[in-house]
Each structure stands twice: as C-alpha cells, then as structure tokens.
Amino acid sequence: MTLLIKTNNICKKYNSNINQFQLKPTSISFEKGKIYIIKGRSGSGKSTLLNIIGGIDRPTSGTVFFNNESFYDLSDNKQSEIRNKNFGFVFQSFNLIPELTAKDNISLPKHFNKNININDNKINRIAEELGIKHLLNSKPFQLSGGEQQRIAIARALITTPEIIFADEPTGNLDNLNSQNVAKLLIDLVSNRNVTLILVTHEENLIKHQHTKFFMHDGELKLEEGEDDA
C-alpha cells in the first residue's frame, strides 16, 4: 500500500454574518489506487474537505501531506505544478471553457504547464474510451450534460494524474446519465490504478471494496464495517 495523501488534524472555520461553519479536526489517509466515497447532507462540509485535500483551499489549521511533503508549505509555483500534473478535478458544473472545442478543453492542462505531454494520439485514445471521439470538434453548448461531463473526465485524466477529486460529478445529470458517467469514472480510475475521492449519493455504484465516509455537521466519520483509515 502506497500512501499518497495524509491529513493531520485539518480544520476549517468560516465565520461570516450569514453563517458559521467548522470542519472539525480531520486526520485521514488516502492510498494509491483506492476509491474513497464521501456522502453527507448539503452543507455538511464535503466540498470544504475536498478543496483542502485537493490543494485548492488552505485549512485554518492542520497539515495536508502529499507524497510526504507538507503541501501548503510548498511554494505557490510548486503547488500549482502538483495540482496541474498530479491531481485531476471533476466538478458538478463541468467547468468547461465555452469558447473552446472539446478537444481544446481536454488539452487545457498543457496551457498551464508546457511540460505536460498531451498529443493527438493521447486525446484520441482517451476520447475513444469515453465514447466522445465524434464530439472532439464540438463546443460545450452543442453537447448534453453527460457528454460535457465525459469531456471534463477526459481533461482530468489526460495528464495521467495520481488522484482524481470528483465533487458530485453527476449532480447535474439525469438518472440514466448519472449512473453511466459515475460508472465510467470508477472503471477508468480502477483500470489506471488512480486514487479517486468521490463525493456522491449514487448508492448503487458504491461497492464493498470502496472506503466510505459520511460527513455530518463538519465531522467526517468512517462508515460502519470499515477498517480505520
């Protein structure tokens, strides 16, 4: 088992006029090639946790280790490099650039880091796996939600990341598309030995070998029947 990400008592406090929220101290480990599912009610703190682990949002206190280095103590350049090269993100709202074709959206990581190798071969291969090869010249507005999310998944995988963070990736899709896209994502990461942290409510996709967490009022708990994380 190779440890990829580990958090040590990460905590986040939001104090605004509108609301107060606290992610309670969380210590958790993520291993290479494993799939982690996070469930929980709206507002319980799932995205807050995912953003901290994914290097997008610094915790109020505590440490996130990526490959044994304290991520938020690295330089801004190094943090961006890791986010761009080693992490992949899939969001509920797809986050595609409307002016770009599907192909250019998939190539986007190269725009941020010239050292990332993305070529036509690689794009065609992944597009084929995702069943979107015929859509590469289309723009997002010409595509259905399920097709757009497949493009976003291709963009997340094209850099051959070590870990994918997926925050309710099927939240904007109808039932059938939702099942298909979530299954595709799980199959693709499993075939590549990529770690997946998936926020989802798709109960029927969750398998016994996945590690399941439940977030309640900012507190993350391992679901019963699991070993300690």
Ligand SMILES: Nc1ncnc2c1ncn2[C@@H]1O[C@H](COP(=O)(O)OP(=O)(O)OP(=O)(O)O)[C@@H](O)[C@H]1O
């Ligand atoms: N930048 C912010 N400033 C202030 N409060 C915030 C901020 N981001 C999130 N919150 C608050 O933190 C709490 C947790 O939000 P979070 O988005 O993590 O929940 P969630 O479980 O992902 O919800 P959902 O399932 O609806 O996406 C909420 O009460 C939210 O309003």
